[in-house]
Amino acid sequence: MNSRPASDPLLIYAAAFLRSLSVGLTGVLLAVHLAAAGWDAMRIGLLVTAGLAGGAVATLAVSLLGDRLGRRRTLVGLSLLSGGGAVALASTAVLPALLLGAFLGMVNGMGRDRGAAFSLDQAILPQTALPEARTRVFARYTVVLDAGHALGSLLASLPFALRRWAGLPLLDSYRVTWLLVALLAVLTALVYARLSPGAEPLSEGASRKLSPQSRGVVAKLAALSGLDSLGGGFLTATLLSYWFFRRFGIGEELLGPLFFAARIANAVSYLAAAALARRIGLVNTMVFTHLPSSFLLMAVPLAPSFSLAVGFFLARECLVEMDVPTRQSYLVGVVRPEERTFASGITNLARNTAWAVAPSLAGSAMKALAFSSPLFIGAGLKIVYDVLLFAAFRRLKPPEEEGRQ
Numbered sequence: 016m017n018s019r020p021a022s023d024p025l026l027i028y029a030a031a032f033l034r035s036l037s038v039g040l041t042g043v044l045l046a047v048h049l050a051a052a053g054w055d056a057m058r059i060g061l062l063v064t065a066g067l068a069g070g071a072v073a074t075l076a077v078s079l080l081g082d083r084l085g086r087r088r089t090l091v092g093l094s095l096l097s098g099g100g101a102v103a104l105a106s107t108a109v110l111p112a113l114l115l116g117a118f119l120g121m122v123n124g125m126g127r128d129r130g131a132a133f134s135l136d137q138a139i140l141p142q143t144a145l146p147e148a149r150t151r152v153f154a155r156y157t158v159v160l161d162a163g164h165a166l167g168s169l170l171a172s173l174p175f176a177l178r179r180w181a182g183l184p185l186l187d188s189y190r191v192t193w194l195l196v197a198l199l200a201v202l203t204a205l206v207y208a209r210l211s212p213g214a215e216p217l218s219e220g221a222s223r224k225l226s227p228q229s230r231g232v233v234a235k236l237a238a239l240s241g242l243d244s245l246g247g248g249f250l251t252a253t254l255l256s257y258w259f260f261r262r263f264g265i266g267e268e269l270l271g272p273l274f275f276a277a278r279i280a281n282a283v284s285y286l287a288a289a290a291l292a293r294r295i296g297l298v299n300t301m302v303f304t305h306l307p308s309s310f311l312l313m314a315v316p317l318a319p320s321f322s323l324a325v326g327f328f329l330a331r332e333c334l335v336e337m338d339v340p341t342r343q344s345y346l347v348g349v350v351r352p353e354e355r356t357f358a359s360g361i362t363n364l365a366r367n368t369a370w371a372v373a374p375s376l377a378g379s380a381m382k383a384l385a386f387s388s389p390l391f392i393g394a395g396l397k398i399v400y401d402v403l404l405f406a407a408f409r410r411l412k413p414p415e416e417e418g419r420q
Contacts, residue, residue, distance in 0.1 A: 022209075022211070023139070023210055023211055023213060023214050024140065024152075026206055026207070026209055026210055027136050027139060027140065027156070027210075027214075028155070028156065028159045029206050030090070030094075030132075030203050030206040030207050031128070031132075031133075031136060031156065031159055031160050031163065032159050032160070032162065032163040033163070033199050033202050033203040033206065034094070034097070034128055034132060034163070034199070034200075034203045035128045035159075035160045035161070035162075035163025035164045035167060036163045036164075036166055036167040036170065036199055037097070037101065037167060037196040037199045037200060038123045038125070038126065038127065038128045038163070038164060038167060039126060039163060039164035039165065039166065039167020039168045039170070039171075039252075039274070039278060040167040040168065040170045040171050040173075040192070040195075040196060041101075041122065041123055041124065041126070041167075041196065041253075042123070042124060042125060042126020042127070042164075042167075042168070042251065042252030042253055042256070042274070043126065043167075043168050043171035043252055043253075043256050043267065043270050043271055043274045044171040044174070044189070044192065044256075044267060045059075045062075045063070045104075045122070045124050045253045046059050046063075046124070046253040046254065046256055046257040046260070047171075047256065047257070047260060047266070047267050047270065048104070048174075048186075048189040049062065050257065050260070051185055051186065051189070052108050052186060055382070056257065056378040056381045056382055057375075057378045057379055057382055058110065058378075059253070059254075059257065059378060060254070060374045060375040060376075060377055060378020060379065060381075061114070061374075061375050061378065062110075062113060062114060062117050062122070062124075063117075063122075063124035063251060063253050063254070063374035063375070063378075064371050064372065064373075064374045064375040065114045065115075065117040065118045065122075066100065066117035066118065066120070066121060066122030066123060066124055067121075067123070067124065067125065067248070067367060067370040067371035067374065068118055068368075068371035069100075069117065069118035069119060069120065069121040069122070070121040070123060070130040070131060070367045070370070070371070071364060071367035071368045071370070071371045072118075073093060073096075073121055073130065073131035074130060074131040074134055074360055074363050074364045074367045075360070075364050076131070077089060077093075077131040077134050077135060077356075077360050078134065078356070078357055078359075078360025078361055078363075078364055079357075079360075081131075081134070081135055081138075081356055081360065082138075082215070082216040082356050085215060086135050086138070086139060086210070086214050086215055086216070086356075087207060087208065087210045087214055087215070089131075089135060090132055090135055090204075090207040090210070091204045091207050091208050093121070093130075093131050093132045094132070094200050094201070094203040094204035094207060095200065095201070095204050096119060096120055096121060097120055097121055097200045097203075098120070098196075098197040098198075098199075098200030098201055098204075099116065099119060099120045099197075100116055100117055100119065100120015100121060100122040101120065101122075101193045101194070101196035101197035101200060102116075102120075102193070102194070102197050103115075103116025103117065103119075103120060103122075104116065104117075104122065104189075104190075104193040104196075105189075105190040105191075105193035105194050105197070106190075108186075124251050124252070124253035124254075124374065125247070125248075125251045125252060125253075125370060126164065126168070126251060126252020126253065126255075126256075126274065127160075127164060127252070127336075128160055128163075128164070129363060129366055129367065129370075130363075130367065131360075131363075131367075133363065134356070134359045134360045134363045135356065135359075136156065137153075137343055137346075137347065137355070137359040137363075138216075138347075138355045138356035138359050138360075139214050140152050140153065140156060141347045141352065141355060142352070149344050149347065149348060149415075150289050150292050150293075150297070150340060150341065150344040151289050153289075153340040153341075153343045153344045154285045154286055154288060154289035154340040156340070157282075157285045157336070157339050157340045157343075158282045158285045158286060161278045161279075161281040161282035161285065161336070162278070162279075162282050164274075164278040164281070164282075165274075165275045165276075165277075165278030165279045165281075165282060166275070166278075167278075168252075168270075168271055168272075168273075168274035168275040168277070168278055169271050169272065169275040170192075170195075170271070171192075171267050171270065171271040171274070172267055172268050172271035172272070173188075173191075173192045173195070174188035174189050174191075174192050174267060175188075175266065175267050175268040175271075177191060177192070216353070216356060225350070225354050225357060225358065226351060226354070229349075229350040229351060229354050229358065232349055232350065232411065233346075233350065233354075233358045233361055233362065235407055235408075236346060236362050236408075237361050237362045237364070237365040238365065239400055239403055239404050239407065240362045240363075240365045240366045240369075241365035241366065241368065241369040242369070242396060242399065242400045242403070243366070243369075243396070243397060243400040244365070244366035244367070244368075244369035244370050244373075245369040245370075245372065245373050245396055246373075246392070246393040246394065246395070246396030246397040246400065247366075247369075247370060247373070247393065247397070248369055248370040248371070248372065248373020248374050248376075248377065248393070249373050249374075249376070249377040249380075249389040249390070249392050249393030249396070250312070250377075250389065250390065250393040250394075251370075251373075251374055251377075252274060253374070254374060254377050254378070254381075254389060255328075256270045256274065258316075258386070258387070258389075258390070259273065259324075261386065262316075262324075262386070262387075263321045263324070265321070273325060273328075276329055276332075277328065277329060277332040278332075280329055280332040280333045281332055281333075281335070281336040283333075284304075284332075284333055284334065284336055284337045285336065285337070285339065285340050287337065288300055288304065288337035288338070288339075288340055288341050289340060289341075291304075291337070292341050292344070296412065296416055297341045297342075297344060297345040297348075297413060297416065298345065298404070298405065298408050298409055298411075298412075299409075300337065300338070300341045301337075301338040301341050301342055301345070301401075301404065302338075302401045302404055302405045304334045304337035304338060305334065305335065305337070305338045305397065305400075305401050306398065306401045306402075307334055308331045308332075308334035308335035308397075309331075309335075309394040309395075309397045309398045309401070310394070310398075311327050311328075311330050311331035311334070312327075312328075312331045312335075312390055312393070312394040313390065313391055313394045314327040315327045315328050315331070315390060316387035316390050316391070343359075344413070345408075345413055346358060346359065346362060347359065348413030348414060348415070349411060349413050373393075377389035377392075377393075380392065
């Protein structure tokens with residue numbers, strides 16, 4: 016194991032928390048802000064796509080060059096670019112300028128942090144734990160992420176507070192909030208800058224190569240990850256908050272607490288996922304928790320009242336993210352240590368690419384098919400993903416599960 020100060024994992028957790036604060040806030044607030052500025056669902060979906068496309072390009076760059084350029088330097092640069100995207104949202108409402116700012120700044124309308132920096136964190140963290148403790152390390156990391164997502168969702172109520180207590184005009188209240196997001200990005204860069212040289216890869220250039228055995232595994236996981244994320248791209252926090260906003264007429268003063276509760280449910284589920292995986296295995300945990308969450312999502316648009324829709328939505332959030340730490344742990348467990356940056360980057364690239372395509376399709380579906388159609392399409396794609404994942408990987412076990420029946 017690479018020698019490193021004990022502070023490195025804590026710094027990664029701290030940076031991930033700060034980054035996820037801004038992601039959680041952006042996921043809830045982005046569509047509401049743009050709708051207030053007069054944008055329709057199609058243009059909102061286009062902007063979300065531009066931001067996620069920027070994230071996909073950044074993830075590809077990290078996969079190929081992150082270890083070569085230096086993980087610490089790359090993480091600092093990604094954080095500063097993200098801050099630039101927030102400044103663009105604060106300073107202009109012109110479509111071409113905002114699309115460019117969203118792309119370069121990797122503006123994340125998903126409401127969940129799964130970008131290029133996330134890929135590098137995934138590569139660093141396994142070096143800090145023994146194989147049997149790896150899933151717990153990822154569970155803690157994802158708890159930190161979703162704690163940030165939860166508090167960020169709550170911070171999305173800030174524009175409402177600024178209008179009510181500071182008397183700011185509607186659009187100015189959003190601009191001030193985006194400047195806060197930019198500040199969070201700068202703080203994230205400062206934390207990453209404190210990482211030790213031990214955060215760098217174990218061997219020079221190894222991240223750009225996969226063994227023949229790992230190549231097949233990563234290719235299958237990347238393809239399935241893309242399918243899952245294509246479904247997830249129809250279900251971004253931005254579009255879900257827009258759905259609740261239009262369907263029930265609620266604003267950010269209720270959307271913030273709703274998505275705060277959803278992220279708390281996600282965070283608690285991670286710890287349960289680690290415990291469950293020790294009993295039934297990583298693949299079984301991924302599939303048997305993720306599959307029912309999709310059926311719960313399909314029940315949301317069928318609910319006749321806001322309270323019942325919220326109940327189905329929060330029940331879904333208790334299950335839908337349990338596959339995240341288990342999937343991360345599974346991926347880095349079935350490839351060699353020196354392959355982790357590339358493997359994590361490629362699978363996250365497939366996810367980010369699918370996420371980048373789907374929101375504009377979801378916005379078009381909302382307008383051309385039915386307002387609730389993205390919820391059914393997204394859930395259906397995720398069900399197909401779960402079935403294919405189980406069929407492909409139920410017999411391939413990571414080292415700590417070998418010999419388990």
